[in-house]
Amino acid sequence: MANSASGxxxxxxxxxxxxxxxxxxxHRFIVYKIDEKxxxxxxxKLGEPVSSYEDFTASLPADECRYAIYDFDFVTAENVQKSRIFFIAWSPDTSRIRSKMIYASTKESFKRELDGIQVELQATDPTEMDLDVIRGRAN
Incomplete structure (x- = not known):
């Protein structure tokens, strides 16, 4: 069943x-974790459809890596309601090096399992995935 470079x-x-x-x-968002054992x-963690972006970012640990999916709703300049599915690879600078390596080597094969990702984002600190960044990448 192992399907990535990390096994x-x-x-x-x-x-x-x-x-x-x-x-x-x-769900508004999904947080995925690698269970090493x-x-x-x-x-x-799963976010309710009514969850805010702040709820989502608060659910990511400050010093551990995670993968996350966020369903971002927005309105275009033409006033059209749209949605983008973001894949976020959360790898804070303060996380363990071993953890960063496992998440990095598993990311591509994991992403292939999730058909329908529209935007990918790599973040090492909260400013790299704040709402302005998400808005900018959504268009």
């Missing part, structure tokens, strides 16, 4: 929750 597998729930977010919009990527 980490992707738990089926990861894909299932992503499909729910994409098709049914039952089980050698797989698992769902750590």
């Amino acid at each position: 980490m597998a992707v738990n089926d729930e990861c894909k299932l929750k992503f499909m729910e977010l994409k098709a049914k919009r039952t 089980a050698k797989q990527v698992i769902v750590e």
Whole structure:
């Protein structure tokens, strides 16, 4: 079942929750964590559809790596309601080097499992993924 350079597998729930977010919009965001003991990527937290971007950023640990999906709703300059699905690789400078290496080597194969990602973002501190950055990348 291992499918990445790091030997980490992707738990089926990861894909299932992503499909729910994409098709049914039952979640605003999903935070994924690598469980080193089980050698797989698992769902750590789901955000309700009414969750704010602040709720999302608050759910990311300050000193540990995570993958996250965020469903960003916005209105274009032409006043059209749109949505973009962001994949965020959260790798804070303060996280363990081993953790950064495992997340980096697992990222591409994990992303391939989630069909429908529209924008990818790599962030090492909160300013690299603040709302202005998200807005700028969404258009």
